[in-house]
Amino acid sequence: MGGRGRSRTQRKHFRQSRENVWKRSKSEISGGDGQLSDGDDKQRTHWEPFATKNEAFDEYYREQEIVPHEEWDTFIEYLRKPLPAAFRVNASSPFYEDILSQLENEFRKSLQAEDEEGLEVEAIKPLPWYPDNLAWQSIFSRNELRKNQTLERFHEFLKLQNETGNITRQEAVSMVPPLFLDVHPDHFVLDMCAAPGSKTFQLLEMVYKLTEPGSLPRGLVIANDLDVQRCNLLIHQTKRMCTANLIVTNHEAQHFPSCNLLRNHSGDSQAWNGTELPIQKLQFDRVLCDVPCSGDGTLRKAPDIWKKW
Numbered sequence: 001m002g003g004r005g006r007s008r009t010q011r012k013h014f015r016q017s018r019e020n021v022w023k024r025s026k027s028e029i030s031g032g033d034g035q036l037s038d039g040d041d042k043q044r045t046h047w048e049p050f051a052t053k054n055e056a057f058d059e060y061y062r063e064q065e066i067v068p069h070e071e072w073d074t075f076i077e078y079l080r081k082p083l084p085a086a087f088r089v090n091a092s093s094p095f096y097e098d099i100l101s102q103l104e105n106e107f108r109k110s111l112q113a114e115d116e117e118g119l120e121v122e123a124i125k126p127l128p129w130y131p132d133n134l135a136w137q138s139i140f141s142r143n144e145l146r147k148n149q150t151l152e153r154f155h156e157f158l159k160l161q162n163e164t165g166n167i168t169r170q171e172a173v174s175m176v177p178p179l180f181l182d183v184h185p186d187h188f189v190l191d192m193c194a195a196p197g198s199k200t201f202q203l204l205e206m207v208y209k210l211t212e213p214g215s216l217p218r219g220l221v222i223a224n225d226l227d228v229q230r231c232n233l234l235i236h237q238t239k240r241m242c243t244a245n246l247i248v249t250n251h252e253a254q255h256f257p258s259c260n261l262l263r264n265h266s267g268d269s270q271a272w273n274g275t276e277l278p279i280q281k282l283q284f285d286r287v288l289c290d291v292p293c294s295g296d297g298t299l300r301k302a303p304d305i306w307k308k309w
């Protein structure tokens with residue numbers, strides 16, 4: 001659901017006005033010293049929860065008939081729930097087992113959150129459908145973050161591991177398509193609409209999986225996007241992987257040029273006899289095409305969209 005129907009300026013404003021929950025600084029959370037300042041208290045007295053209703057939105061989506069009538073209320077109910085934050089542990093990181101053990105033994109056991117009825121629930125847990133417990137979600141709220149030191153430590157842990165490429169923050173739903181692709185380490189993969197690169201990173205992890213430490217995988221990911229600025233974001237994201245198995249291109253996906261290879265697909269360098277270049281047409285084993293959508297699903301991350309939609 002992305003930017004269709006919005007002008008470039010509107011989209012820019014839209015992006016800027018959305019809060020990035022991952023970029024919260026300590027001073028935003030508190031007065032900078034871990035304590036709430038007077039200013040915070042003052043702001044809080046004026047703070048009101050976002051209204052999570054919009055008649056135009058309801059009318060538009062009812063008319064689309066993408067949700068069966070009997071499921072409408074459940075659909076809206078879910079759109080109103082805050083989206084749990086999710087992240088993936090990079091299985092090609094030399095530290096991934098330590099990270100999984102820290103998540104399981106340190107944070108999972110000590111972190112609790114409250115559900116809507118005020119009952120204690122696990123604040124972080126693995127996503128049951130993701131292989132090898134590599135994907136996790138956390139459901140703590142800002143209030144809980146304020147009052148819980150372990151949570152604050154967890155937040156710092158996420159930030160650090162994210163910067164070093166050991167984990168990647170990515171919405172759970174965005175992790176699904178690459179799983180279906182069943183990518184193997186020797187595959188050539190084209191990610192046609194790739195920026196900002198969450199799925200590209202995930203695909204690279206799959207290409208690196210099962211590769212002997214110290215050797216390069218035979219596979220390759222070509223990550224393409226039409227928007228050059230978003231290509232920059234993608235490069236920024238994926239450089240955490242320190243990989244030579246990625247090529248970033250900036251083309252219209254619908255006119256993606258045909259490419260040639262200087263070696264055969266199996267990576268058999270014997271095929272080159274020194275005089276004749278074994279050029280062959282590059283054919284992809286897997287293609288991911290994650291086309292732009294309306295972005296309306298981001299309501300769950302940014303409830304201020306309800307009143308602006």
Ligand SMILES: C[S@@+](CC[C@H](N)C(=O)[O-])C[C@H]1O[C@@H](n2cnc3c(N)ncnc32)[C@H](O)[C@@H]1O
Pocket residue numbers: 002174192193194195196197198199200224225226227230251252253254290291292293
């Ligand atoms: C839904 S986003 C992709 C998200 C990305 N796959 C990820 O997981 O991080 C869609 C992307 O398609 C790009 N795009 C739009 N039109 C395109 C086109 N004709 N060719 C290639 N990319 C295009 C947009 O710039 C945008 O970055």
